[in-house]
Amino acid sequence: MSAAAEMHPATAASDNSYTIGDLAREYDVTLRALRFYEARGMLRPRRSGLTRLYSESDRKRLGLILKGKQMGFTLQEIRAMLASEGNSNQPAELKLTKTQIDEQLEVLVRQRADLDTAIAELRAKREHL
Amino acid sequence: MSAAAEMHPATAASDNSYTIGDLAREYDVTLRALRFYEARGMLRPRRSGLTRLYSESDRKRLGLILKGKQMGFTLQEIRAMLASEGNSNQPAELKLTKTQIDEQLEVLVRQRADLDTAIAELRAKREHL
DNA sequence: TTGCTCCTCACGTCACGTGAGGTGGC
DNA sequence: TTGCTCCTCACGTCACGTGAGGTGGC
Numbered sequence: 519m520s521a522a523a524e525m526h527p528a529t530a531a532s533d534n535s536y537t538i539g540d541l542a543r544e545y546d547v548t549l550r551a552l553r554f555y556e557a558r559g560m561l562r563p564r565r566s567g568l569t570r571l572y573s574e575s576d577r578k579r580l581g582l583i584l585k586g587k588q589m590g591f592t593l594q595e596i597r598a599m600l601a602s603e604g605n606s607n608q609p610a611e612l613k614l615t616k617t618q619i620d621e622q623l624e625v626l627v628r629q630r631a632d633l634d635t636a637i638a639e640l641r642a643k644r645e646h647l
Numbered sequence: 648m649s650a651a652a653e654m655h656p657a658t659a660a661s662d663n664s665y666t667i668g669d670l671a672r673e674y675d676v677t678l679r680a681l682r683f684y685e686a687r688g689m690l691r692p693r694r695s696g697l698t699r700l701y702s703e704s705d706r707k708r709l710g711l712i713l714k715g716k717q718m719g720f721t722l723q724e725i726r727a728m729l730a731s732e733g734n735s736n737q738p739a740e741l742k743l744t745k746t747q748i749d750e751q752l753e754v755l756v757r758q759r760a761d762l763d764t765a766i767a768e769l770r771a772k773r774e775h776l
Numbered sequence: 777t778t779g780c781t782c783c784t785c786a787c788g789t790c791a792c793g794t795g796a797g798g799t800g801g802c
Numbered sequence: 803t804t805g806c807t808c809c810t811c812a813c814g815t816c817a818c819g820t821g822a823g824g825t826g827g828c
Contacts, residue, residue, distance in 0.1 A: 554818060630763070643743065647748075799807100801807095
């Protein structure tokens with residue numbers, strides 16, 4: 519790598535790598551969360567000294583992690599879904615079994631029913647005023 | 648109180664008081680949860696020695712606590728709603744302001760939208776198999 | 777020198793879960 | 803004596819939040 523390719527880590531958005539702040543802004547998560555996912559073994563950005571540098575594939579992994587969270591899976595489960603992918607390659611999708619999908623659907627549908635009940639109750643209380 | 652009024656704490660379901668196990672079964676919560684609510688100052692059962700004895704009013708308070716939880720309020724918030732009631736009397740309802748109701752409704756409606764998205768996504772993944 | 781972004785501990789939060797070890801009355 | 807229900811610590815869990823104290827390059 520030539521001297522001309524050198525980058526300033528904290529402002530490295532010009533090549534195909536991202537700072538922790540870049541990803542935090544793009545996905546609206548905290549720096550703490552990103553470091554936490556790394557401590558949980560879900561992300562492995564390379565380092566420039568102490569500063570983390572995320573590749574495009576790291577960025578996509580983060581997208582998958584957040585998708586998994588949105589579907590209500592725990593970080594442990596998401597970690598497994600990422601690992602059971604091609605292995606050591608960049609996964610393009612979360613790998614979940616039919617059973618996982620169906621069980622999670624049951625959980626979420628139940629939660630929605632509970633939410634509906636709660637919303638109805640609160641609306642009734644609002645009328646009651 | 649006469650000797651004939653003596654009760655066996657662990658099986659005291661015969662008068663108007665309940666053991667912790669009675670309430671746990673009725674409301675499907677753990678003993679740990681009931682003790683936790685007490686530690687947080689939300690319930691104050693009297694004692695027969697070390698054993699807790701819950702009155703009818705304690706039982707109703709518990710019902711309100713669980714209603715509050717179901718509507719998504721934190722224990723701190725619920726505690727305040729119970730306290731802002733008649734004060735030192737048994738509350739019949741959770742006392743929430745219009746603002747509290749409206750803000751909580753916004754939170755819950757948002758959560759339901761997120762759940763709907765997640766459910767749709769999981770169903771799409773199920774088709775995709 | 778000031779500002780901004782980054783870093784590593786490390787304790788705190790929320791609502792309990794989960795043993796460990798012990799008591800009291802049929 | 804065995805079973806059941808109750809008790810009090812006290813550490814663990816989940817997904818981070820929140821300082822404290824410090825570094826590095828415009």
